[in-house]
Amino acid sequence: MALIFTVLDGRRHNREDFTCGVAELDDYLRRRAGQHQRDGIATTHVLIDDAEPVRILGYCSLSAAQLHLHELREDDRKRLPAYPVPAIRMGRLAVSNTKQGRGYGQLLLGHAVNLAVSVRQTMGVRVLIVDAKDERAAAFYEGFGFRRTASAALTLYLPVGSS
Ligand SMILES: CC(C)(COP(=O)(O)OP(=O)(O)OC[C@H]1O[C@@H](n2cnc3c(N)ncnc32)[C@H](O)[C@@H]1OP(=O)(O)O)[C@@H](O)C(=O)NCCC(=O)NCCS
Numbered sequence: 297m298a299l300i301f302t303v304l305d306g307r308r309h310n311r312e313d314f315t316c317g318v319a320e321l322d323d324y325l326r327r328r329a330g331q332h333q334r335d336g337i338a339t340t341h342v343l344i345d346d347a348e349p350v351r352i353l354g355y356c357s358l359s360a361a362q363l364h365l366h367e368l369r370e371d372d373r374k375r376l377p378a379y380p381v382p383a384i385r386m387g388r389l390a391v392s393n394t395k396q397g398r399g400y401g402q403l404l405l406g407h408a409v410n411l412a413v414s415v416r417q418t419m420g421v422r423v424l425i426v427d428a429k430d431e432r433a434a435a436f437y438e439g440f441g442f443r444r445t446a447s448a449a450l451t452l453y454l455p456v457g458s459s
Contacts, residue, residue, distance in 0.1 A: 361385035
């Protein structure tokens, strides 16, 4: 068994059987993720086990984004120009309900952070943004160092890369 991250491929990955317990997140993977990927709206990354590569264990979707400077905490704003802050948004994160609690959510989050750090070699990215669906999800992100934005408690950011 080896866990692998790859970009969603509708011909190889079984989207129909994915269930995480939140209908909106299941529905996104089944009906919209492929189209969003083709349209350049969001790219979905899936976590799979190479022993059973059709089965999606979890996914996250990423898009380019920006955040108003005033959304950052004062200490995170130091030395930044008075422009919108370049960002990557993790619009969705979900783990299959039979696989939750095994660290896969943490792995997907780490993958998104690694991608954001690697993008910094080609273009500026200062923060990874997430939109938590509720307070529990916000607490999950805070556990990994995400900070609440000033105006939307359920939008959180994580500074990425060296400052
Ligand atoms: C939230 C979710 C992605 C977490 O994935 P997971 O694989 O179950 O989480 P992990 O096993 O990686 O847990 C990592 C840590 O987060 C904590 N955690 C997990 N789910 C949490 C939640 N909903 N709220 C707060 N903390 C949570 C775990 O206790 C663990 O901490 P620990 O290592 O100190 O015990 C997953 O439960 C899920 O898909 N839930 C349904 C969809 C959802 O709520 N998505 C969030 C989108 S905003």
